[in-house]
Amino acid sequence: xxxxxxxxxxxxxxxxxxxxxxxxxxxxxxxxxxxxxxxxxxxxxxxxxxxxxxxxxxxxxxxxxxxxxxxxxxxxxxxxxxxxxxxxxxxxxxxxxxxxxxxxxxxxxxxxxxxxxxxxxxxxxxxxxxxxxxxxxxxxxxxxxxxxxxxxxxxxxxxxxxxxxxxxxxxxxxxxxxxxxxxxxxxxxxxxxxxxxxxxxxxxxxxxxxxxxxxxxxxxxxxxxxxxxxxxxxxxxxxxxxxxxxxxxxxxxxxxxxxxxxxxxxxxxxxxxxxxxxxxxxxxxxxxxxxxxxxxxxxxxxxxxxxxxxxxxxxxxxxxxxxxxxxxxxxxxxxxxx
Amino acid sequence: xxxxxxxxxxxxxxxxxxxxxxxxxxxxxxxxxxxxxxxxxxxxxxxxxxxxxxxxxxxxxxxxxxxxxxxxxxxxxxxxxxxxxxxxxxxxxxxxxxxxxxxxxxxxxxxxxxxxxxxxxxxxxxxxxxxxxxxxxxxxxxxxxxxxxxxxxxxxxxxxxxxxxxxxxxxxxxxxxxxxxxxxxxxxxxxxxxxxxxxxxxxxxxxxxxxxxxxxxxxxxxxxxxxxxxxxxxxxxxxxxxxxxxxxxxxxxxxxxxxxxxxxxxxxxxxxxxxx
Amino acid sequence: xxxxxxxxxxxxxxxxxxxxxxxxxxxxxxxxxxxxxxxxxxxxxxxxxxxxxxxxxxxxxxxxxxxxxxxxxxxxxxxxxxxxxxxxxxxxxxxxxxxxxxxxxxxxxxxxxxxxxxxxxxxxxxxxxxxxxxxxxxxxxxxxxxxxxxxxxxxxxxxxxxxxxxxxxxxxxxxxxxxxxxxxxxxxxxxxxxxxxxxxxxxxxxxxxxxxxxxxxxxxxxxxxxxxxxxxxxxxxxxxxxxxxxxxxxxxxxxxxxxxxxxxxxxxxxxxxxxxxxxxxxxxxxxxxxxxxx
Numbered sequence: 001x002x003x004x005x006x007x008x009x010x011x012x013x014x015x016x017x018x019x020x021x022x023x024x025x026x027x028x029x030x031x032x033x034x035x036x037x038x039x040x041x042x043x044x045x046x047x048x049x050x051x052x053x054x055x056x057x058x059x060x061x062x063x064x065x066x067x068x069x070x071x072x073x074x075x076x077x078x079x080x081x082x083x084x085x086x087x088x089x090x091x092x093x094x095x096x097x098x099x100x101x102x103x104x105x106x107x108x109x110x111x112x113x114x115x116x117x118x119x120x121x122x123x124x125x126x127x128x129x130x131x132x133x134x135x136x137x138x139x140x141x142x143x144x145x146x147x148x149x150x151x152x153x154x155x156x157x158x159x160x161x162x163x164x165x166x167x168x169x170x171x172x173x174x175x176x177x178x179x180x181x182x183x184x185x186x187x188x189x190x191x192x193x194x195x196x197x198x199x200x201x202x203x204x205x206x207x208x209x210x211x212x213x214x215x216x217x218x219x220x221x222x223x224x225x226x227x228x229x230x231x232x233x234x235x236x237x238x239x240x241x242x243x244x245x246x247x248x249x250x251x252x253x254x255x256x257x258x259x260x261x262x263x264x265x266x267x268x269x270x271x272x273x274x275x276x277x278x279x280x281x282x283x284x285x286x287x288x289x290x291x292x293x294x295x296x297x298x299x300x301x302x303x304x305x306x307x308x309x310x311x312x313x314x315x316x317x318x319x320x321x322x323x324x325x326x327x328x329x330x331x332x333x334x335x336x337x338x
Numbered sequence: 339x340x341x342x343x344x345x346x347x348x349x350x351x352x353x354x355x356x357x358x359x360x361x362x363x364x365x366x367x368x369x370x371x372x373x374x375x376x377x378x379x380x381x382x383x384x385x386x387x388x389x390x391x392x393x394x395x396x397x398x399x400x401x402x403x404x405x406x407x408x409x410x411x412x413x414x415x416x417x418x419x420x421x422x423x424x425x426x427x428x429x430x431x432x433x434x435x436x437x438x439x440x441x442x443x444x445x446x447x448x449x450x451x452x453x454x455x456x457x458x459x460x461x462x463x464x465x466x467x468x469x470x471x472x473x474x475x476x477x478x479x480x481x482x483x484x485x486x487x488x489x490x491x492x493x494x495x496x497x498x499x500x501x502x503x504x505x506x507x508x509x510x511x512x513x514x515x516x517x518x519x520x521x522x523x524x525x526x527x528x529x530x531x532x533x534x535x536x537x538x539x540x541x542x543x544x545x546x547x548x549x550x551x552x553x554x555x556x557x558x559x560x561x562x563x564x565x566x567x568x569x570x571x572x573x574x575x576x577x578x579x580x581x582x583x584x585x586x587x588x589x590x591x592x593x594x595x596x597x598x599x600x601x602x603x604x605x606x607x608x609x610x611x612x613x614x
Numbered sequence: 615x616x617x618x619x620x621x622x623x624x625x626x627x628x629x630x631x632x633x634x635x636x637x638x639x640x641x642x643x644x645x646x647x648x649x650x651x652x653x654x655x656x657x658x659x660x661x662x663x664x665x666x667x668x669x670x671x672x673x674x675x676x677x678x679x680x681x682x683x684x685x686x687x688x689x690x691x692x693x694x695x696x697x698x699x700x701x702x703x704x705x706x707x708x709x710x711x712x713x714x715x716x717x718x719x720x721x722x723x724x725x726x727x728x729x730x731x732x733x734x735x736x737x738x739x740x741x742x743x744x745x746x747x748x749x750x751x752x753x754x755x756x757x758x759x760x761x762x763x764x765x766x767x768x769x770x771x772x773x774x775x776x777x778x779x780x781x782x783x784x785x786x787x788x789x790x791x792x793x794x795x796x797x798x799x800x801x802x803x804x805x806x807x808x809x810x811x812x813x814x815x816x817x818x819x820x821x822x823x824x825x826x827x828x829x830x831x832x833x834x835x836x837x838x839x840x841x842x843x844x845x846x847x848x849x850x851x852x853x854x855x856x857x858x859x860x861x862x863x864x865x866x867x868x869x870x871x872x873x874x875x876x877x878x879x880x881x882x883x884x885x886x887x888x889x890x891x892x893x894x895x896x897x898x899x900x901x902x903x904x905x906x907x908x
Contacts, residue, residue, distance in 0.1 A: 035797075067340060068343055075429075116340050230652070235859075236801040246584075247587060250342065251391060251828055252389050268587075271819075273577075274576075321855070322670060323649035324649070325641060328641075
C-alpha cells in the first residue's frame with residue numbers, strides 16, 4: 001500500500017529541501033526553454049512549466065564525462081582512476097515521462113556488468129516528479145504503457161488536487177524523504193482517483209503499440225523506411241533530447257602529454273556511428289539509420305530487456321528540424337500491422 | 339577502477355607480418371592480474387594507445403600460454419596505426435577478455451576445416467592453436483588460408499611450420515596476380531580453392547574468418563558442399579567502443595556482437611537483418 | 615498562392631519535366647507546423663501548402679548530403695527568397711547547375727520565428743528576425759514566380775541585429791559566447807540543416823588528426839561553433855535555420871551575421887545574390903584591405 005502525504009506545493013517541498021541543505025535540481029527557465037539545473041533558491045525554479053527541452057538524463061549520463069586520466073611520455077603511462085562518488089541530489093519537478101525513462105535505462109547499464117558512472121549517480125539521486133496537468137498533441141505516453149500521472153521511476157510523485165498536492169511515496173527512498181521532511185500522511189487520498197481520470201484524458205494521441213514489435217521484426221526492408229524517413233537530415237537532436245537514448249562514444253582527448261578518456265553522447269542517426277575502419281558503412285543511407293533508431297527502441301530493446309526504449313514524451317517530435325514525427329511513423333506501422 | 343578501466347600490458351615483442359600488419363606480444367604489468375587472467379579461443383580484447391584511443395582485436399595467442407597475450411593489428415586508422423607502431427618496452431592498455439568463444443568441446447571427434455583470409459586468420463589463430471595442442475581430440479584438421487598477395491600473408495613463420503606438421507593439412511593460396519616467382523602454394527581466391535577441397539561434410543565443422551566478401555562466398559561454397567549451417571562458425575567484426583554491451587554501437591538487429599558474439603554460426607547469421 | 619503552386623507543380627510532374635517536387639506540407643498531428651515533402655505523382659501536388667509556417671530551407675535536399683533525394687530525378691523546389699540565395703550560392707560552389715533545378719519562387723512577406731509562437735497570423739511578435747531586414751521578398755532567382763513582386767525591406771542599418779553585441783567589449787562578448795556554448799550538446803543540427811555544410815567528411819568528424827574535440831565541453835564547443843562560422847564566411851546567406859533548429863537555444867545567427875557583416879565591410883561582398891561575383895575567400899585582388907597585417 002503506497003503511503004500518501006500532503007504537501008502544499010512543489011515550491012514548499014523545495015524550500016524544505018533547501019533549508020535542510022540538500023542539493024536540489026529543478027526546472028529553470030532559460031529564454032524560451034527550461035533546463036534541469038541546480039538551484040540555490042526556490043525562486044529559480046519554475047514548476048508550472050510544461051516540459052524541459054532537454055531530458056534529465058544528463059544528470060545520470062552526462063553529455064560528456066571523463067572516465068579516466070592518463071599521462072604519457074614517460075616510461076610507463078600514469079593512469080588516474082575516476083572519482084565514482086557523486087553528491088546526494090534531489091530532483092524536484094521532473095515529469096512522469098522523464099522519470100519513467102530511468103528504470104528503462106537501468107536495464108542496459110546494469111546488464112551483466114554495472115556501469116558505475118550511471119549506477120552510482122542513480123543511487124545517490126532522489127526523484128520527485130510532478131504529474132502533468134497539460135499535454136500537447138506530441139505527447140503519447142499512454143501508448144507507451146504510461147500516463148501523465150505514472151509513478152514509474154519516481155521516488156515521490158506529486159499530484160495536484162483541489163487541496164494542494166498529494167505526494168505518493170513510490171519507493172523506500174521516497175518514503176524516507178517524506179519522513180525526513182516531516183510531510184503529513186493522508187489516510188484516504190480520495191481525490192487521487194479524480195486526478196488520475198483527468199490526467200488520462202489529457203492525451204489525445206493514441207495508438208496500439210503492442211502490434212509494433214512484430215511488424216518491425218518482419219519488415220526490415222519495407223519501403224516505409226525510405227518513404228517516411230528519407231527527409232531525416234541526420235542530426236542528433238532527437239537522440240540527445242530523448243530521455244531513454246543512451247548510446248555513447250569513448251574517445252581519448254590528449255592535451256600535450258596528458259589527457260582524459262571521455263564518454264560522450266553519440267547517436268545512431270549520425271553517419272559515422274557504424275562506419276568501419278575499412279570505410280564500409282552498414283547503414284550508408286539516412287533512412288537506414290533512422291530505421292535503426294525505431295528498431296532499437298521498439299523492437300530490439302523490447303526483445304532483450306522487456307521494455308520499449310521510449311516513454312512517449314514527444315521531445316523528438318518537437319525538436320526535429322524537419323518535423324519528422326516519430327509517433328506518426330509508429331502510428332503508420334501500427335496501422336499496417338493490422 | 340570502473341568497468342571501462344583497462345589494465346596495463348608491457349609490449350615484449352613486435353613481429354611485422356605484412357607491410358601493414360604486426361603481431362604484438364604482451365605481458366601484464368600487474369602480476370596478480372596475470373595470475374587470474376584466462377580466456378577462451380575466439381574472445382577479443384580492447385587495446386589502448388593512451389592518448390589515441392582503444393580498438394578491438396581478437397586474442398591470437400593460445401589460451402594455454404601463460405605470461406603472454408598476442409594480438410595482430412592492421413594499420414587502418416588513428417588508433418591502429420599508433421598501436422602498429424609499438425616497440426618492445428611500450429606500455430599499452432588492455433581490457434578483456436570479452437565476447438563469446440568457439441565451442442571446441444562440441445567440436446571434439448569431428449573434422450575441422452579452418453578457412454581464413456587476410457588478417458581474418460588472427461581471429462581463428464587461438465582456436466587453431468588450441469586444436470593443435472589437443473590434436474587427438476579431433477579427426478582431420480585442414481587449414482585453407484589465403485591473402486591478396488604473398489606479402490599479405492600473416493603468420494608466415496607458422497605457415498612454414500604447418501607445411502611439415504603431420505596433423506594438419508595446409509592449403510595456402512594467394513589471389514590471382516598475387517603470386518611471386520618462388521611461390522609454392524595455390525593461386526586462386528579462397529572460396530574457389532575451397533571448392534576443390536574434399537572431405538566428409540556431415541562430420542566436419544567449418545571455422546571461417548576473413549573479409550566480408552570472402553565470408554559470404556565461402557559460406558555459399560560450403561552450403562553447395564552440403565554443410566549444415568549449424569556446423570559453420572564465423573566471427574564477425576563490428577565497430578566497437580565499450581565492448582561490454584552498453585554503448586549501443588555494435589548491434590546487428592537485437593544481437594550485441596560484443597556480448598552475444600563475435601562468434602556466430604551461419605544458422606544464427608541467417609536470422610540477422612541485413613544490417614552489417 | 616497555394617492553388618497556383620499546386621497547379622504548377624502538378625503540371626511539371628504530369629509533363630515529366632521534373633522527377634520530384636520538393637515543397638512543404640502540413641504536419642499530421644500539429645496544425646502549427648509544416649514539414650518537407652517530396653512529391654513524385656501529379657495527384658499528390660495538392661498536398662503542397664504555402665503559408666508563414668513554411669520555415670525550412672529546403673535547398674539542403676538539393677545537396678550531395680542527400681543522395682537518395684538527388685536520385686529521385688530532376689527537382690523542382692519551392693523556394694522563398696532566402697532559399698533562392700542558397701541555391702545561387704550552391705551553384706557558385708559547383709554543387710548544382712542552374713539548369714538542373716526548377717525553382718518555384720514564392721514571394722514572401724515573412725515566416726514565423728518558431729512554430730511555438732504561431733497563433734494564426736504573422737505579426738511583429740512572431741515574425742522571424744531575418745524577415746525584418748529581408749531584401750529578397752521577391753526571390754533572387756526563379757523559373758516560376760508565385761505571388762506578386764514585393765520590394766525588399768528598407769532598413770537604415772541592415773545589420774541592426776548584431777549592433778548590440780558588437781557594442782560590447784571583447785571580454786563581454788567572450789563571456790556571452792562562453793555562456794551560450796556551454797549549452798551546446800554537439801547534436802550537429804546546425805550543420806545538418808545548413809545547405810552549405812555539405813563536406814563529405816566534416817572537419818569535426820575527422821580523426822587523423824582530431825582537429826576538433828568531439829566532447830561537449832568548453833574547449834570542444836568553442837572550437838566547433840567558431841570553426842563552423844569561419845567555414846561559412848562569405849558563403850552563409852543567413853537563412854537562420856541553424857538558430858531555429860538548435861535544441862539548446864543558442865543564437866547562432868548572431869555569429870553568422872557578424873561574419874556576414876565583416877565580409878560586406880571588408881570585401882564589399884554579399885553572398886547568394888548572383889552566380890557571377892567572385893566569393894572573397896576564393897579570390898585574391900590587389901586592392902584587398904591588408905591593413906590588419908601588422
